[in-house]
Every structure is written in structure tokens, then in C-alpha cells.
Amino acid sequence: MDIYVLWAVYGALKSGQAQQAQAADVTACLQTLLKAGSVAAINNGTMGGDPCFGFTKAFGACVVRQDQKYLYACQEGQQVDFSTGGFAAGAAPKAAAGGALAGLAQMAENAAGACAEQVTAQR
DSSP: OOEEEEEEEEEEEGGGOGGGEEEEEOHHHHHHHHHHOSEEEOSTTTTTSOSSTTSOOEEEEEEEETTEEEEEEEETTOEEETTSOOEETTOOOHHHHOHHHHHHHHHHHHHHHHHHHHHHHHO
């Protein structure tokens, strides 16, 4: 199954302050991992380093699988299977997701529009 990464980010809000966000574009790292299989471990090693030393990182990505865009989000130290699950972009079930995951899904969905359009235009 081919999985194409539209965008992926990995980072943290240093001291919980939005103006101190430190994140990295890890689109290429994730695409490389997905060439070997659909499951990716999300950590400093696989994501190319630590963009915000001393803080727990979060990960978000938008991928295309079977001509459908899916959003994924998790914390550092987790594994993600990109062959299943994910929120369908534009139709994320926010009420069912609950709590912080719902907020992260909403944030990822908002970011997906501009980022995905830019990447698609460049393909």
C-alpha cells in the first residue's frame, strides 16, 4: 500500500508558550520510514533529532492513503500505524475523539488546508 506524506511536524511548546514553539518539519523523515513499512516509531531518533530539548514532543501528520487524506497525531515515544485509522481530513470525528486528541485533530485539520495545498501544488 502506497502512503504519501503531505506534511509532518514534530515539536513542543517550550514552557507551554505558543510564541516559544520549537518544531521541525519531519515530512522527509516520515516518508523515508514509510518506505520500510506502515508503522513508524515517533521519537527523537526517527524524527531526525530533538527540536525542543527537555520537553515532551507532539507529532502531527497528514498522509494520503488510497486517494484519501488522513490526519494523525501522537506524543513522543508512541508508534503509529499509517495503514489504518487516522482522521479523514475535513471530517474528523472531534466529539468521538475526546479531550486533547480532539484538539490536536482540530489543530492538524486547520493546518492541513494551507500546508497540503502548497505541497500538492509543488508535486
